[in-house]
Amino acid sequence: MNLGTRKILDRSFTAVGFGSIAVMGIALLIVLVPIITNGIGSVFFTGTIEHRNMLFNEFGRGNREELAKENAASEVYRKQIYGMLSAFEAELETMDSEKKQDYLSKYGPVKTALQTLIGPLPGEAEAILTRYKYGQTRWGKAEEKLHEFLYETRWDNSNPDAMAKEYFVSQATEFEGTSLVKLFPFVEEHLEDVLRPRFTVYWGFLTDSSVDSHIFGGIWPEIQGTFFLAVGAMLFAFPLGVIAAIYFTEYAREGFFNSILRSANSTLAGVPSIVFGLFGLAFFINTLKVSESKSVLAGSLTLAIMILPTIIRAAEEAILSVPKTYKEASLSLGSTKWNTIMTVILPAALPGIITGGVISLGRAAGETAPIIFTAAVSVGSAIGLADVFSSPTPALSWNIYNLASEHEAAAEIRHVQYGMVLALVSIVLMLNLSAILLRARISKKLKG
Amino acid sequence: MHMTADAREVSQTASGAAATRDIYLPSERKKISGGGTPHVVAKDFSIYYGEFEAVKKVNADILSKYVTAIIGPSGCGKSTYLRAINRMNDLIPSCHTTGALLFDGEDIYGKFTDEVLLRKKIGMVFQKPNPFPKSIFDNIAYGPRLHGINDRKQLAEIVERSLRKAALWDEVSDRLDKNALGLSGGQQQRLCVARTLAVEPEILLLDEPTSALDPKATAKIEDLIQELRGSYTIMIVTHNMQQASRVSDYTMFFYEGVLVEYAPTAQLFTNPKDRMTEDYITGRFS
Numbered sequence A: 001m002n003l004g005t006r007k008i009l010d011r012s013f014t015a016v017g018f019g020s021i022a023v024m025g026i027a028l029l030i031v032l033v034p035i036i037t038n039g040i041g042s043v044f045f046t047g048t049i050e051h052r053n054m055l056f057n058e059f060g061r062g063n064r065e066e067l068a069k070e071n072a073a074s075e076v077y078r079k080q081i082y083g084m085l086s087a088f089e090a091e092l093e094t095m096d097s098e099k100k101q102d103y104l105s106k107y108g109p110v111k112t113a114l115q116t117l118i119g120p121l122p123g124e125a126e127a128i129l130t131r132y133k134y135g136q137t138r139w140g141k142a143e144e145k146l147h148e149f150l151y152e153t154r155w156d157n158s159n160p161d162a163m164a165k166e167y168f169v170s171q172a173t174e175f176e177g178t179s180l181v182k183l184f185p186f187v188e189e190h191l192e193d194v195l196r197p198r199f200t201v202y203w204g205f206l207t208d209s210s211v212d213s214h215i216f217g218g219i220w221p222e223i224q225g226t227f228f229l230a231v232g233a234m235l236f237a238f239p240l241g242v243i244a245a246i247y248f249t250e251y252a253r254e255g256f257f258n259s260i261l262r263s264a265n266s267t268l269a270g271v272p273s274i275v276f277g278l279f280g281l282a283f284f285i286n287t288l289k290v291s292e293s294k295s296v297l298a299g300s301l302t303l304a305i306m307i308l309p310t311i312i313r314a315a316e317e318a319i320l321s322v323p324k325t326y327k328e329a330s331l332s333l334g335s336t337k338w339n340t341i342m343t344v345i346l347p348a349a350l351p352g353i354i355t356g357g358v359i360s361l362g363r364a365a366g367e368t369a370p371i372i373f374t375a376a377v378s379v380g381s382a383i384g385l386a387d388v389f390s391s392p393t394p395a396l397s398w399n400i401y402n403l404a405s406e407h408e409a410a411a412e413i414r415h416v417q418y419g420m421v422l423a424l425v426s427i428v429l430m431l432n433l434s435a436i437l438l439r440a441r442i443s444k445k446l447k448g
Numbered sequence B: 001m002h003m004t005a006d007a008r009e010v011s012q013t014a015s016g017a018a019a020t021r022d023i024y025l026p027s028e029r030k031k032i033s034g035g036g037t038p039h040v041v042a043k044d045f046s047i048y049y050g051e052f053e054a055v056k057k058v059n060a061d062i063l064s065k066y067v068t069a070i071i072g073p074s075g076c077g078k079s080t081y082l083r084a085i086n087r088m089n090d091l092i093p094s095c096h097t098t099g100a101l102l103f104d105g106e107d108i109y110g111k112f113t114d115e116v117l118l119r120k121k122i123g124m125v126f127q128k129p130n131p132f133p134k135s136i137f138d139n140i141a142y143g144p145r146l147h148g149i150n151d152r153k154q155l156a157e158i159v160e161r162s163l164r165k166a167a168l169w170d171e172v173s174d175r176l177d178k179n180a181l182g183l184s185g186g187q188q189q190r191l192c193v194a195r196t197l198a199v200e201p202e203i204l205l206l207d208e209p210t211s212a213l214d215p216k217a218t219a220k221i222e223d224l225i226q227e228l229r230g231s232y233t234i235m236i237v238t239h240n241m242q243q244a245s246r247v248s249d250y251t252m253f254f255y256e257g258v259l260v261e262y263a264p265t266a267q268l269f270t271n272p273k274d275r276m277t278e279d280y281i282t283g284r285f286s
Helices: A003-040 A048-060 A063-096 A095-120 A141-152 A179-195 A220-251 A256-270 A273-287 A296-320 A324-332 A337-366 A385-389 A396-405 A409-448 B005-016 B078-085 B115-121 B135-146 B154-167 B169-175 B183-195 B217-226 B241-247 B265-272 B274-282
Strands: A044-047 A150-157 A165-170 A197-199 B038-049 B051-063 B067-071 B095-103 B124-126 B203-207 B231-238 B250-255 B258-264
Touching: A003 A409, A044 A141, A048 A063, A048 A179, A063 A179, A063 B183, A095 A141, A095 A179, A141 A150, A141 A179, A150 A179, A150 B169, A220 A256, A220 A296, A220 A337, A220 A385, A220 A396, A220 B005, A256 A296, A256 A324, A256 A396, A273 A296, A273 A409, A296 A337, A296 A385, A324 A337, A324 B124, A324 B183, A337 A409, A337 B135, A337 B183, B005 B217, B038 B231, B051 B231, B051 B250, B051 B258, B067 B078, B067 B241, B067 B265, B078 B095, B078 B203, B078 B231, B078 B250, B124 B183, B124 B265, B135 B154, B154 B169, B154 B183, B169 B183, B183 B203, B183 B217, B217 B231, B241 B265, B250 B265, B250 B274, B258 B265, B258 B274
Parallel strands: B067 B231, B067 B250, B124 B203, B203 B231
Antiparallel strands: A044 A197, A150 A165, B038 B051, B038 B095, B250 B258
């Protein structure tokens, strides 16, 4: 091959390599940017007076006097809105029944939309679900709802060959000629005075329990559950894995039995996680009966089985990478094999073992499938440490799926979903980062 | 007997030129009182790697408190023989032995021999310096701690004594808590000697201890061997015949697993009995 061709080949390979890395980087950016921006929005956002009222009533947070003052200021405008409603209702009574019926059917949705926007209207029975006790707590969402209040969405089906088109009809035109027509521009103009949006930092998102299945409140039970499950899995898997790795590297004799064990370990590492989930249900809950039904214990055990092969492999690699000369030196000083392993080999292999462990911890924290049948519930409060043996727990990974796909008001709580994703990504990222730092520290200590 | 720096320089220059093998021989080496009894005795001792006989039916007495060098071309079995003495070959699963190898009259490969106790009495220094990734202090204290000494003061005494014996104390006494991997190669090797001495062995096995070191560090190790001569039974495997002649009282020449000749060093280098030995030490083959 001549020099020219070689150079071209080299360059094109460099270009391809750079290109693939760039594609990966862009993909990461596309995934991460919305997660981060939207996720941060669950803590930092423009909150309304409804948010502050909700915090005060449900969590007992906030200043009573200030809130009363604010509510009084808001009430000034609310009163006018309520006044318009009762004026229209009085007007309805004067209409003939056909017209009245017609307006009533249009008036119902308007009232519902208004209620969604600014909270319960006077004279209504108190709502049972907390979500109906408050208006929009987030200003961004309130602006969306304002649009729904002002305009009726209709679909244009005139062209059968094309998809139906959405178009909006102003509600004001629907109520042309009645007293209610004033309501729409008034609400549009004074919504800020009613809801009083203000920049809000809600750290409670990370430390509060949720209220009314994640419509309000935070994700603490999920964070705690994830922590319990992952740490529990490590408690089982880490010691077992390291012991197994020591056996494989230092004690096992090469042979048929050993090679079977090794390939079993590799196979286990490749089993889909949902299979572990079913195994956990069948074995830990149904057969061993470690708990009545789903529990943190059962989930941890299932996760432990899942991450065990990875830990064994990582620990094995780490132990094998310890220079043989350390072992020779220790043995030649009259050390026993066990002592050599404990005082020389394991300390030297520690960075690698810990890295493997923490990466597995991150994996355990992020896995969904193994805990569906063994530990996770959709909504629940934070459990105490004593309950881990008997009670299930919400967990980030499972609830991200659950809130995004199964929740009855999934579209209303996008910020919670993003917040959970960001929390999970941050936890895993932090675990990996701490592994890197820990590894660097120990390696530095070993190198002197 | 201490050799002078000049003599060493001469011999090292000589080693550079393969054609003229001027071998420096100490004219007379001091007799060691209380030494010279058989310490390690091999009787028809063979070592196998699987089917391959690496060391063939060796019969030899290693004399206590003297320095015995083992020379021979690569792959002749000299390291295998040395490592057999403290059973480091146990690490190789296919390795087994026949015949007898006795240490103080007891079979090293006996059924009831405790190899851990044996290795405490027979220390070893390896080809490459292999300090643990711990502090200098902890390196030296590793052995004593293993054998149950935990008193800090007592350990400090042992560390100082061992480092002094290994002629390293003056260089490291102010940084005992620093990582041993920060030392130079020569210092690391002397640290390894000190670490071995700290468990108070009777025999010191040196497996090409200077092959990874520069001439200056080599000279220090050789001086150290002279210092230790008379206190320990020392066996040294070396590729360097000048080194063997400089440091040893007796020399064994191995060729293809067979102990060809075993004689006082002065005699072996000046008046070899075997033709093979002569060819090797005069550089006809290596």
